[in-house]
Amino acid sequence: MxxxxxxxxxxxxxxxxxxxxxxxxxxxxxxxxxxxxxxxxxxxxxxxxxxxxxxxxxxxxxxxxxxxxxxxxxxxxxxxxxxxxxxxxxxxxxxxxxxxxxxxxxxxxxxxxxxxxxxxxxxxxxxxxxxxxxxxxxxxxxxxxxxxxxxxxxxxxxxxxxxxxxxxxxxxxxxxxxxxxxxxxxxxxxxxxxxxxxxxxxxxxxxxxxxxxxxxxxxxxxxxxxxxxxxxxxxxxxxxxxxxxxDIKNYVLPDSSTSEVNSNDEDAFENFKNQVQKFFPNLSGVTAQAHYVDGSLRGLHVNITTQFYGQSEIISFTQYVASTAKKYLPNNIPIDIQVSSSEGIQSFLSRKTGSKNFYTHVFTSY
Structure with a gap:
């Protein structure tokens, strides 16, 4: 049928x-x-x-x-x-x-x-x-x-x-x-x-x-x-x-079920995750989708779930995430980072291939 x-x-x-x-x-x-x-x-x-x-x-x-x-x-x-x-x-x-x-x-x-x-x-x-x-x-x-x-x-x-x-x-x-x-x-x-x-x-x-x-x-x-x-x-x-x-594969980070993820990439994400959670402990989760082509990391989409409500908190957090991502996450690949709570998206960060700095945008309501 x-x-x-x-x-x-x-x-x-x-x-x-x-x-x-x-x-x-x-x-x-x-x-x-x-x-x-x-x-x-x-x-x-x-x-x-x-x-x-x-x-x-x-x-x-x-x-x-x-x-x-x-x-x-x-x-x-x-x-x-x-x-x-x-x-x-x-x-x-x-x-x-x-x-x-x-x-x-x-x-x-x-x-x-x-x-x-x-x-x-x-x-x-x-x-x-x-x-x-x-x-x-x-x-x-x-x-x-x-x-x-x-x-x-x-x-x-x-x-x-x-x-x-x-x-x-x-x-x-x-x-x-x-x-x-x-x-x-x-x-x-x-x-x-x-x-x-x-x-x-x-x-x-x-x-x-x-x-x-x-x-x-x-x-x-x-x-x-x-x-x-x-x-x-x-x-x-x-x-x-x-x-x-x-040869295209997608994985979730942090990863606990497969050894196919490059250990250097996984360590870089773990360091980023630990630094973010250490500075702002009231986070619900930090995960990423890693995109591999021919065994090489070609892109990351990071999701950060927060419990923030104050606008100044979101602005400070977004700025900190940008500097931490620049320091710890792999270079020369496109990276998107979405910060959100149960109420929706709070901020967005993006870096294109070849760029050093992240573009950031904090969402506001009037």
């Missing part, structure tokens, strides 16, 4: 990073405008008739995804892969318009007599796992004589690492861990079918199409999943035969 939930995820940065398009078989029309590029790391976006149009397939998932970090990691990771193939200074990003919501729902469902397009295995929910969890499409455009033409596409496929199911409606939730070999095999088979179907569309027959596979993190994970493989398929190709592996 197919149960689909549509989750529409609205990101504040979408107007800059993403774009909208036109009808299924047309990628240019009157009333289409290109948003000016504010940062070389961002794509120019597209608006139509003054309105932002969301992706037609983003947010469609085969089950309720309880780990929101999967959704964020999936979208951000897909953008990173796309940037390697479709540079931001050459291409314009349009939100996916070729895989519409209805099509995505059918593809994410089980294959059956009523749904021959289902990409998940036929069978009962209690015996046969669902592998394909979510998908997203990104269209890459070039502007010529006032119109936009699609010149490339990236499609992300989110593959479950744990299958959750019920034996009866509203009953207990059971889970089955899926093996890495199964995840890899199923992901590649699904990707091949997706490529074949995309090539049936006139606009997509002769453009490069990148397909990337994402391993979903379990629902109880404190970090999102990661992309583990991708393929760049040249114009006209109808089968995927050249996969490239990705």
């Amino acid at each position: 197919k149960k689909l939930n549509v989750l529409f995820v609205a990101l504040l940065s979408a107007l800059v990073l993403a774009a909208c398009g036109s009808n299924d078989d047309s990628s240019s029309s009157s009333g289409t405008q290109v948003i000016s590029q504010t940062n070389s790391n961002y794509y120019q976006g597209v608006i139509k008739n003054g309105h932002y149009l969301t992706s037609k397939s983003r947010g469609v998932s085969v089950q309720q995804n309880d780990n929101q970090l999967n959704l964020k990691g999936f979208e951000n990771g897909l953008l990173s892969i796309s940037k390697d193939q479709f540079p931001t200074d050459t291409y314009i990003l349009q939100e996916g318009q070729y895989i519409d919501t209805s099509t995505a729902e059918d593809w994410l469902g089980r294959k059956s007599k009523n749904n021959p397009d289902g990409l998940n295995p036929a069978g009962s929910d209690t015996k046969e796992p669902l592998y394909l969890q979510q998908m997203d499409e990104q269209d890459f455009m070039e502007q010529s004589h006032g119109s936009l033409k699609i010149k490339g596409m990236t499609v992300g496929l989110g593959i479950n690492s744990v299958y959750y199911y019920r034996k009866e409606a509203y009953g207990a939730v059971y889970q089955k861990k899926l093996s890495d070999s199964d995840i890899e095999k199923q992901g590649k088979e699904i990707a091949d079918k997706v490529l074949q179907r995309l090539r049936q569309k006139k606009d997509l027959k002769n453009i490069p199409i990148v397909i990337a596979l994402y391993k979903q993190a379990p629902n109880d994970s404190l970090v999102g999943g990661n992309f583990y493989s991708y393929s760049v398929n040249k114009a006209g190709s109808t089968s995927v035969d050249n996969w490239k592996s990705l």
